[in-house]
Amino acid sequence: MDFDDTPDQARLRDAVRQFLVDHDSELAHGDGAYLEEPGTDRVEGLRRTQAILFDAGLIGLTWPKDYGGGGGTNAQQAVVNEELHRARVAGPIGHVGLGMCGPTVLGHGSEDQKQRYIRRLLRADDLWCQLFSEPGSGSDLAALRTKAVRHDDGWHIQGQKVWTTLAQHSRYGILLARTNPEAQKHRGLTMFVVDMESPGVTVRPLRQMNGHQSFNEVFLDDVVIDDSERLGDVDDGWRVALTTLMSERMAVGGGGGELGVRSDALVAHAASRLPQLSDDRRRLTIEALGRVLVESLAARYTGYRLQTSVERGGRPGPEASAGKLTAVRVAHATADLGQRLLGDEAVLARSVEGDWRWATSQASTPGIALAGGADEILRNILGERVLGLPPDSARVAPRPTPPSESR
Amino acid sequence: MDFDDTPDQARLRDAVRQFLVDHDSELAHGDGAYLEEPGTDRVEGLRRTQAILFDAGLIGLTWPKDYGGGGGTNAQQAVVNEELHRARVAGPIGHVGLGMCGPTVLGHGSEDQKQRYIRRLLRADDLWCQLFSEPGSGSDLAALRTKAVRHDDGWHIQGQKVWTTLAQHSRYGILLARTNPEAQKHRGLTMFVVDMESPGVTVRPLRQMNGHQSFNEVFLDDVVIDDSERLGDVDDGWRVALTTLMSERMAVGGGGGELGVRSDALVAHAASRLPQLSDDRRRLTIEALGRVLVESLAARYTGYRLQTSVERGGRPGPEASAGKLTAVRVAHATADLGQRLLGDEAVLARSVEGDWRWATSQASTPGIALAGGADEILRNILGERVLGLPPDSARVAPRPTPPSESR
């Protein structure tokens, strides 16, 4: 066990830290993941930030050199991430591409696709989105109904997706569609890369309860995709999607990363507010703060253990889902405590001093909670795959019990 | 809406209060339901207490006069109960008879059975138990396997019951047994009164985690029951059992009664302990105390509403199950807070001053939680019967999903 830097890592850390100091004014900053001030649009600034970091070799450090990555180790990326965190650099705008689409293309795409897409994805030259959920299939993803039918000129896509993060800014998306309606539901799906500028693609942003418009409806009306943009084999899309979902699991909370407002921002906020509280309130607040921090530490160090295991060549298994359960709970508690610390002004969306972070985070947490699977889905995965408990739906036929007679 | 006594009720209250003052030294007292000091056997004292109260007309007030009851109103019984509570009189030892067996005999027994049993049951001359649960059927009561086979000399019973409260002190029990193994599981059951002194009945007390022995295993080895001791029709025992379960629901928490240590005992305990705590601890304790009391009040006043509706001729429906969910949670929180208030001595089962109530209640709550249905069963009942949500087990055939492929 060793948390210290190797000499190489220490050199890297120094270099990164210096770079971030030198370029501080060019970079976007923030107090947490997916945390944007209501009514502002930082997309361009965030793209620029990602490009600067990529050009400096701080994004895609572990990705293959052939496609623009750094060919480095997870340990190096971890050092870089720590420094980005310390410098309060905003999370990458291209998080869907980095966390889900990129790994899927790398894992299942052709050499040509990798050459064309990965480098621009890393640099946020192209943003990517993930066209999975549909109005009728959220948790039960494999029940999706968007159809892909093969014609001479390629696959014709017809259907509708929803809750598609970043779709309105994305150049590409990975699209899961049904290619064989006769097959058992997991067996008739195929994955594609879709150009979001293709004819027939309509993106309609959805306004969310936090006022943001990061989710979209995407209508696909006879969109044509060349067969060369298929990812993986025909009707083998579920296996491809599992790569995406596994990566998503690691990206959203799995590696110990925080969702919502950062805990160090909460500590700083508490430090400034506590002296103004009555003795009674101070004591109650300290207990609440301790509780958030302990759970946050528990998730963080568990993420470190997972990182170590991934670094050793392990793949993030279903147990990575655990991190998200905790991270969402911590994000919720952090926002709640931060807001309550505003005292009388906690009934407003922005304090007199202009602090909007906690109210926004409160209204954003339910959306974060959906990404990568609702709590129930994650608990089922853990219960069935890790703990070995029997499946939830009665795959074992139950003895029939008429409702009127059950106890 | 009116919480005040009518003139008649006020007279009754005065009379009861005076009686309880006059007879205080003859009665057993206690700080809560099912809360007995370990190692002491107060059964005889408790039986005497119940007999004294019965003789004074304070037990069975609402039961039919023909069988020894008072023929009075629920409102009168409520006044009496309030005064018994105020005077810290211990709950009746015959609570299983009063709460479950008696109403079942009244509802389904023959005139002869009612004449023979009810008065002695009310007076605790006979204690009663409820022979329902079996090692293989707890929540799924209707899956029970104890058999009753009809012969010339009566029904021959073969089987085993478990978790039978009071069995070792009981003269009679109501017994649910399978009379038709071919029928659908709820349709082949019959209810009987069994004399616990019959040949073939063996009672083996189980030691519980709280050190008490109030639960028992009961072995029934070719026990013969005369057909005249049947309650209700052959194979109609499930309907009879529903009377018992409904009554149990009302008896255990449904009417707003407390389980575990009484909240007024907690308040008194807190009042004496708070001044010794540091400021920090005092504030945390006050919040915890407030939380217990609010939930306790919520359950109590909901019980009052239920009592009003029962008094108007309504029957306690499935919503009475809600009271138990809350009452168990309150009992748990009460015991926990009471114990923590002991400070350094909270790691012991008895404080230096001899206070054993909280530790005992902590170790008793899991048992109380089982009576009348585990939380999941109660929530299913409420969800399906009151909220109209679909049944839990997949009575609707699910689309099959191979476990290895589900998300």
Added chain:
Amino acid sequence: MNFDIDEEQRNFAEHARDFFSEQAGPGTARRLLDEAGDPAPGPRVLAELGFSSLTIPEIAGGVGAELLNMALVAEQAGRQLAGPSLATAARVAVLLEGDEGRLRDVSEGRTVIAVVDGSPAGSSPSMDALSATHFLALDGEDLLLGEGRVSPGEPIDATRGLGFVELTSSEVVCRDARERWERARQVACVVLAAEGLGAADRVVELGIEHARSRETFGRPIGAYQAVKHRLVDDWVAVNQLRSLVWWAAWAADHAPEQLPLAASAAKAYCATTFETACETLIHVLGGIGFTWEHDAHLYWRRAKVDRLLLGDESEHLAAVALQSISAATRAVSGETGTTEVVPV
């Protein structure tokens, strides 16, 4: 004991229910987040119909009803996120007790009064300030009435009309008003809890409807225990909240010595019950529950704000604990004779 509302009260609540479903609704709450304006049905309409003067004596132009009736109306108002809050109306009625002239102005809708929390020279965010013409405030022990300058904050729930108030003119309408001020606040807590009750009840109803119809993995989601049991817990809590609200409202008129305990119990229990119900609803709805167009977040916004107004859960939990202890101590020392003040 008869712990139920009577037939007349039931009919009255039914009428209120019809009125508020026609005249108010979450749609207004949504619109007010984008554009300024009064909540629906607004102060004039509430005055015209006599809802805001329910607890003002007939002699002062009011209805002269008990607080329980006000609570029944407030429950229905809460279901539709109506505003201004009847809690403000009930609070004003207590604060101006005996002042027939001013109460008549209120009853007849000539003045719309809000109550200023915090200092009259620069208040905390105060309910219904945005639609008020006059303000009541406590200055030391004096009750002031006057006009004021109101600056709105950026709202979480725009139907609460929260604003920072600075009194620009005032006169003393009552001296030694502390006890009355406290009682008015307790009464307001009861009515606010009644509004929360109605809102939470509606929220649970929406969740149940969705859980019955929405399917996943071939079954309605309400068949899954994780969904079913959360909805059940919320339903149980709402049902229990109703008991506390009714008790507290009854106590205000018939057992004033129980009011402080009952009001705090209702307000504290409402804070968690309403907020939890909203979080369950949004969770159970999945993606659709996170959209601006769904009503879920409007109830959620109300819950996030109401839980803090007129004292948060911690304040009221402490009040319940300390009042219970002090009643127990008085009972032991024999101060209260044979009647317990606090039924704990």
Added chain:
Amino acid sequence: MNFDIDEEQRNFAEHARDFFSEQAGPGTARRLLDEAGDPAPGPRVLAELGFSSLTIPEIAGGVGAELLNMALVAEQAGRQLAGPSLATAARVAVLLEGDEGRLRDVSEGRTVIAVVDGSPAGSSPSMDALSATHFLALDGEDLLLGEGRVSPGEPIDATRGLGFVELTSSEVVCRDARERWERARQVACVVLAAEGLGAADRVVELGIEHARSRETFGRPIGAYQAVKHRLVDDWVAVNQLRSLVWWAAWAADHAPEQLPLAASAAKAYCATTFETACETLIHVLGGIGFTWEHDAHLYWRRAKVDRLLLGDESEHLAAVALQSISAATRAVSGETGTTEVVPV
């Protein structure tokens, strides 16, 4: 960063696991509730095998291992409700640091030392007091060692050897010992949390086994979300507790400035995790889980006691909060230069 134990540590833990499953177990915990005696495997055996002297330097007859190794053994001891607690051993090793003679007596089993919490003239219930021959206590700033009179209390968990201690003879073994005393307590917290980790892990395992096999309504109960999800939450918590325990144990040797935070985090998180896991187990087991003969209540008893020993959850939550705030404040004022003390 490499946040995992190595092969050697894994083997070592495996051996400890075998040893404790043979030499200890819940049966002893049950028996001790009815008759007085030492917990298994008892102080002599732990000394003989070097488990209690793991963190004592070799020069003083100990093993000279890191606290992480002690935590790995403690986890296995916890699984079997072994006693006396290795937390006491680790605490003694810190308190007697540098005192080779006395440490050698401990290493070689000649003396069995417990640590007295509270006043040496009449202590709070102190761990492992019943099997000790000598006692360490803090008197003002002085560290005392001596013999004592022990009165046992009525135990909830009889394996903790809790007793009230009154020192009958003593000598000062260290002056200005406050800092050392605090550090020893933090180290003990880590080891106690490690024991809780092992116990909780076993408890979740028992729950899973039962949920897989016990059927109701025609399905294993583990198929029902109400059961499955509770077990999952407990499993997640145990897994996260392991991370905190390992971090804290590592910090004790390699990043002492992080020890106070890490120790408190581990202890606080353990309190709830272990207790909740036990309550889930008893609940999931139904009637059988309420019986004296089932092991569930023995783990539950341990959890009810351990959560309060060496500071309860509130104490450690406050420590985490206040240390984090003070580190943040120091960081802002630039006191710590480039290295943050507290990784929050």
